[in-house]
Amino acid sequence: MYLFISPGHLPLRSKQIFRSKSVNHTRPHRRLLITSAHRPAWPFVQALRTQLVYSANGRLMRPSATTVNLAERTASHLKRCLYGVYLVTGASGRTGRRVVSGLLAQQKRVRALTRDRERLAEALKDVSVDMVEQEEKGRLDVFVSDLFDISPELFTDVVRIASCTGTSTRPSTSTANSNSQGGSQSVPFTMENKPENVEYVGVKNLVNNAAKQLSGIDERNTIAVLEFTDPSTVSAQWKPVNDVVMGGVSQSIVRAESGGLIFSGNVSTENNGGFASARMLDLDKPMDLGGYDGLILRVKGDGHNYKMIVRCEPKSDGLCHCFTFKTRQGEWTDITMPFKEFNSVRRAKTVDDAPRLNPKHILAFQVMLSKFEYDGELNPTFSPGSFELSIDSINAYVEEPNPGCPRIVHMGSAATTRTLRKDEFEVQIPIVQLSDKIGRILDWKLAGEDAVRVSGIPYCILRATGLNDESEPVGIDNLFFDQGDFLIGNVTRDDMAALIVKAFSSPALTNVTTEVCARADDQELKSLEEQLSDLKLDESEKRKFAPFPYIPTRTSVPQ
Incomplete structure (x- = not known):
């Protein structure tokens, strides 16, 4: 479960809870915000919705789009x-x-x-x-x-x-x-x-x-793991997960465009926040990439260091496996990520004695821009503000034997x-x-x-x-x-x-x-x-x- 906290742990008497109305709709759209005299408004309903989507109950309501059939293709490949x-x-x-x-x-x-x-x-x-x-x-x-x-x-x-x-x-x-x-x-x-x-x-x-x-x-034989050609499938499979779940105010969107995945938004350190991410819903059946040596991402970034996260267990905030990769401003880059080089992490802290990434049991992928690296270390390229990462492809690869x-x-x-x-x-x-x-x-x-x-x-x-x-x-x-x-x-x-x-x-x-x-x-x-x-x-x-x-x-x- 994600941890929910009030912004800055301010005294209750200094907080205000109100609803905002949009005058551009026939029926007012309401967002529950929590704010204080000196802090930005916290989108509480958005945080609650994110928690629900990735909870056990939320999984029961997910669409069938969370199925990716790779078994036959990977076997022949x-x-x-x-x-x-x-x-x-x-x-x-x-x-x-x-x-x-x-x-x-x-x-x-x-x-x-x-x-x-x-x-x-x-x-x-x-x-x-x-x-x-x-x-x-x-x-x-x-x-x-x-x-x-x-x-x-x-x-x-x-x-x-x-x-x-x-x-x-x-x-x-x-x-x-x-x-x-x-x-x-x-x-x-x-x-x-x-x-x-x-x-x-x-x-x-x-x-x-x-x-x-x-x-x-x-020299590296690759196979496409995920495709981003259908916007409706991408919309059903991928959701933003931002620091609002911790009281922050960062915002992001994820969409399909020209056959790729676009992850963009605005990351803020207000309210002790500092991360934005796009995460897949857990697959109904684990993806089996056993036999492959790692992933290759083709990305175009903005100069920030991002994290690729692979999840092998269904817990929303459980153990995950992270790989930090660099991007170059406006340039396409192929990022090679050997499975053996992923860090086992829980809540941004490395867990040395934790199980390593199991490529035979992959439930979800996630990409993140964060103020922090691991164990309290800062991301050296991080700066608050707008960001955009384009992902052309996510492939698994097998190293050429010779x-x-x-x-x-x-x-x-x-x-x-x-x-x-x-x-x-x-x-x-x-x-x-x-x-x-x-x-x-x-x-x-x-x-x-x-x-x-x-x-x-x-x-x-x-x-x-x-x-x-x-x-x-x-x-x-x-x-x-x-x-x-x-x-x-x-x-x-x-x-x-x-x-x-x-x-x-x-x-x-x-x-x-x-x-x-x-x-x-x-x-x-x-x-x-x-x-x-x-x-x-x-x-x-x-x-x-x-x-x-x-x-x-x-x-x-x-x-």
Whole structure:
């Protein structure tokens, strides 16, 4: 219950109680005022009405407008935010299948793109993944299609992409395990599709479609908690609660305007007052924001510090949870309010041993301008007089699990640029010598990389040196990284797959291209994190050996 006191505790004989009439109405409107010889009139009826509205009896008379249905929206939103889908292209390939296995081992939701469901099942069995079992658990989604016929459903709930598609080749001799840098001198031939389509057209189609989904994902995923588009709903849900409940004379109004909430009025310190607020009526059913990390308010203020108050219990003046935020005169500002940083408060005094804000049980929101902060401390920006705060939106947010990290990791090949830089090398490695014979595969790989770079999606391009299945994995802590496309060596598919999975949580790899091989004895010994922090951001637009983005001319493609 709110505490009612007479203004200034003056002797009763010095007080006057009277009714004021408005001559502008056919039937006089009367307000009961309490005044004294030296104090402003106290609107007693207004104070009484405020008390009634927020009392237990008052709740019985409230309109149904105090219901906000969020459960269905928050459930689907949280599923995407917290358990977003990792899309793996080339999932049936020898590296792609390992990426699927690695992501599943990290409890990720995986969507595997394949042209042949049975082939994928066999491929996953090779890495000890039971496709049907994972589907039944809801952890694996098999999507049968290809990169030339992409439907929007492929990207539903997708938050990250592992691009493991590559041209299928087979050597013309019995060197079935020849690596991607041309360890065999035999001339391989392509299977199923030519390099231009797989390495460039398919990758470009992937990133162009993915950009619509991934570029719109903020580091903080938000959902609207309350809307202010309907003035009648706002009028039913929100009421002014001012210092009149304590004998003060501050006045405020709250209204909807242009899709936002406007809280304005005049705050006075007369009669020992000094606060004005706008408060929601308690919801009929608590709002459940469990799973969210806090609130984001978009506000335009007047330079005052305001309080955002969250109420989790039905008592009108019970425990509440407060967050003070600053405003700038006439400027829109986004205010981030982590739930863990709200103060537990009762009557402007912090309660250290009180329960913390419970986002699963929110009954009401309130915004306040007050002379006081907490525990008797003064609000440093407070000044009596007129005020106005505009609230454009109240959103709940979920922190991005891996902020600043790549959203697409594309597996490329070392030596990709060497056909365009032949004068820099005295001897070319076999894959460069063979590139023209297999449809200029390296040139189209570079074109595919550039399609990723210009997509607008935060990316990482990992160029594998000689891929093989024969060597034992060395682990990603024993890999060696280099830039500039000079590196030669070998790396296992197990290690490349593990690195692709790692890249999704590595900010140092964002918008970076690097070559990778197993560390040799003569290569500098640094930790993985040290090596990643040494990598430089791409500056492809400054390169001199080829235009950016690069698209090979088709007239010179060998027949």
